[in-house]
Amino acid sequence: MNDKETVILEEAIKLFSVKGFAGTSIQEISKESGIAKGTVYLHFQSKEQLIIAAYDYYFDQMFAQIEKVKEKKLEAREQFIEQITVFFESVIAHQEFIVLQANDYGASLNESLKKLALQKQREISEIFIEGIVNIYGPDIMSYRYDLATMLEGMLRSYMRLVFLGEQRLDLRHVVSYLVNRIDDLVKGLKESTEAPILTELQMKHVRQKVDTYKENPSEIIARNLEKIKNIVQQSTHPNESYLISLQVIEEELASKYPRAPVIEGMLSNFKTLKQAKGYVQEIKTVVKSDFT
CATH class of the missing domain: 1.20.1440 (de novo design (two linked rop proteins))
Incomplete structure (x- = not known):
């Protein structure tokens, strides 16, 4: 991606965050980015293509920051807490973009954006699964999908509170608190004879479905x-x-x-x-x- 595309996408995200997809025009993006309208169209042929690129750019930036945490060589638990904190902070920092796109554009997502959303969701889930396995080891392998799903669910519930403006929270403390709750869940699962809900076979089918949406x-x-x-x-x-x-x-x-x-x-x-x-x-x- 070249410098002009980066500028266009960053300004587009700002405008989409404030005005939504329908309320933002290419002309406004051109004006705010200081790049001629014709040049914007040279890089992005339509507003639909631009929202897809903006969504992709946003997540790529977030994943790059999460990946950087590994360079710190932290202990597995601390690394996972920091990675999830980066994820939490990124979503909160761009909450208007995330929420408005879901509300404004979500009902009419075109097929390309649906594909991209599924791919990004899978990448997020894989980060949760990897972190949980790194912390708790092979003893919880059969429960890793359930644990990752429960952690994601709890985290999204707290995000919703922040989105609604009902709570001002220390995000790192929230993440650390939720990982501690996973400790409790792991302890209970080890003592339980219940089979996991999400099995390897079920998740394989999910992965295959997501993979069918990838560009060949x-x-x-x-x-x-x-x-x-x-x-x-x-x-x-x-x-x-x-x-x-x-x-x-x-x-x-x-x-x-x-x-x-x-x-x-x-x-x-x-x-x-x-x-x-x-x-x-x-x-x-x-x-x-x-x-x-």
């Missing part, structure tokens, strides 16, 4: 190629070598056995097109992992 390699490449094509076509005098390279890549992808070296060779022709750097790199990553 062809969709990722097509999306990024379209971005590159738009950048080239917006130029006053499109570089002929860019146009030829795009055509060769599309023809290669349409063949029965796409050749990675040919696609990579054509992509190298865009190294001087700085605006397309991120899109080119994403295509290269897919080609390298799926076509070689």
Whole structure:
């Protein structure tokens, strides 16, 4: 993602937070970001595409902060508490964006945003599951999905109180308190003969359902190629070598056995097109992992 896209998305999130999806126009986003309306459309072809990108950007930033906690080399319990605190703080800091999008846009979520929301929810759940296993070890493996679900549920209930403005809470204290309650649950489960509600088989079906919503390699490449094509076509005098390279890549992808070296060779022709750097790199990553 380039600098202009970052600026556009950050301003879009601010405006969506205050005015909602329906009440925010591309013109307003252009004005607040200081980027021409035509340039905004060059990067995001519609407001629907922009809200999806903003949602993705928000979660990517949050996950990056959660991942940074691992660099501190904390003891498992402290690391988990800090990771969940970062998650809690991020949601609270952007509560208007989260709540307004759920209320304003949620009833008419398009398929792409539904897919993305499911993917992000799965990533959040995996953080909870990993943290619980790291703290309590193999003895609670069969209960890890139930424990993660219960912790998420408790945390969201406290978030709701903060959203409603009914409580001013020390977020880290809340997280530490809830992890202590997981201690109590673990103790009870170890003494119980009850089988877990959420089994590995059930969760496998859930994961498979979420995975069906993920973009396949062809969709990722097509999306990024379209971005590159738009950048080239917006130029006053499109570089002929860019146009030829795009055509060769599309023809290669349409063949029965796409050749990675040919696609990579054509992509190298865009190294001087700085605006397309991120899109080119994403295509290269897919080609390298799926076509070689």
